[in-house]
Amino acid sequence: MASSSRTGPAAVSAPVTIRDVAQAAGVHVSTVSRALDPRRRSLISAEVLAQVEAAARKLGYRPNRAASALRTGRTHTIGVLLPDITNAVFPPILEGIEASAASRHYFMLMAHAADNGTARAIVERMLAQRVDGLVMATATRDDPLIDFVTAAGIPAVLVNRADDSGRLGAVVSDDRLAMKLAVDHLAQLGHVRIAHLAGPQNLPTGVGRRQGFEQALRDRGIKPSPIIECTAYSRDAGRLAMQQLLARPKRPQAVVCCNDLVALGAYDAMLAAGLQVPHDLSITGHNDMPLVDLVSPPLTTVRLPHRELGWRAAEMLFESIAGEAGSASTVVLRPELVVRASTAAPRVLAGH
Template sequence: MSTPSPQAVTIRDVAHAAGVHVSTVSRALNPERRGLISEEVLRVVEEAAQRLGYRPNRAAAALRTGRTRTIGVLVPDITNAVFPPILQGIEASASARGYFVFVTNVVDHALARPIVERMMAQKVDGVVLAIATRDDPLLDFLRQAGMKAVLVNRADESGRLPAVVSDDRLAMKLAVDHLVGTGHRRIAHLAGPQDVPTGVARRQGVEQALRDRGLPLAAEAECDSYSREAGRRAMAQLLAQHDRPEAVVCCNDLVALGAYDELRARGLRVPQDISITGHNDMPLVDMVDPPLTTIRLPHRELGWRAAEMLFDEIEGRALSASTVVLRPELVVRESTCARTG
């Protein structure tokens, strides 16, 4: 008998080649049911499937189960070093369950809803969003449409959707406490965009940490994005409007690098003239001059947890829209130093 072409291979062909029942092949090739099959039978079935070039018919499976075993992920800036490890975590969870991941870079938030509608038309089983703004109408749209969704690196202040975040307020407290502990008193803040939950929470964290220490906020400038260019503009604005601070807490690492740029252009040294802290511990910030003191986040775990929560939603195991908060840690490098006098 001739070997069927890969396009025409069915699970019946695999079953015949492996010498087992069709239902055994179906279980063996299903990530959720393969645990019911012995290791020896799994090996025989997988070898037969590979030899024949079998490819699952996703469309037929979707008609049977109502699921496509795909999820969508929306990120605001794929070039930002924060998001690749988050995506790695999502991919790890999805791969273990036999799911495929569609990733979309949403450069303009106005495009978010059309992108989600396109994903819904493609019958994705759920979405992970790293793009939500404060009071985002997209969240209500998702709920009304019945789409399973989880936020990552963004909190839903109204509790409409599950979310996985790092503790932004604690992160800023760690940075402020470090600076105060090394003798700094005039501490400023380059805040993140205030239409994004992380920008609001980090700003509140800096303000509360300073109040707890009995210190005023020396100065503040708001960035219009989490970018190096925005950090440089905000640093220039801060220096133009206020007396020079002793230290600046930056809302993220790219903003901190922009602050470096502006200070260097003005002939000011980090940390001798102004100490700088960042947030995220993105790759290579330990190699800039000077290496950046920053807050390290468990980005891969953020992604993995978000995907796990989404699959709980898809499989009907989630009881409520809960928020998981992961703990950050301070990484002290050479952009901060003890202040004397």
């Protein structure tokens, strides 16, 4: 009688375990465990470490993160919340966060949280995934999400925006100094009618930059100038705000914009009105996002250390995760002015 053979899908081989790696490397299982743990690998000699890593590569070993999380209470994953993934400001911030995370063998989950309702749902999902901590670039003034995060007891750090109450640590750029740099530059060119297209006043950056602008005018002895609040940090919002400004009886000589996208919107409004930058009006931006040196004319703006913002925020978070952080603190990084062709000495025009 002919023997029958079973057909069907090929059997899936069992996953490689640290016991398999230990056997292949000729060492104890505990040695493999230490060698593959970034925090304990320094306890292993270089020769044994190389031996274990070679065996792991040959066998195709992959760490079981779920099992590790059950043992240690850590998933080696952090969550990152951004308010606008289309804004060119955030990729270098993410790059800095990722560099810090990668150096610790951490994985980064990134999510777009456009408003408080969305952000709360995302954080709840991340907590369900047992992330070890959060980096949030989404803070608003009196943000209820910060109440939720602090009540949950999860380590969290803010980046690019600080919390007014100081409940969470933050890494930000010096918004007041940024405005001073822009105003001082324009004043030195001879401008005395300097307006401001301000960011949304429900955001810490919008308030901080507006206050910095007003203080810079006072420091220079320049009379208060028009301030138009933008509804968002966007090109469209900048165009609409600039249209309002140009509709006023007396046109300013220069405009300090709350960010580069708003400045590009101001360019659009100027073009539509038949005006030229800087021939009719000088414009400054804020952020020095990619390609603003290629617009016409290239934009004078304030450069922020975006990658360092992300890296420092992640470093602060990992200190908190490790229990090394003290009270919540705010790290303030220094911006710098980048002068290009969108600013020039004012023209003397009758009636303006």
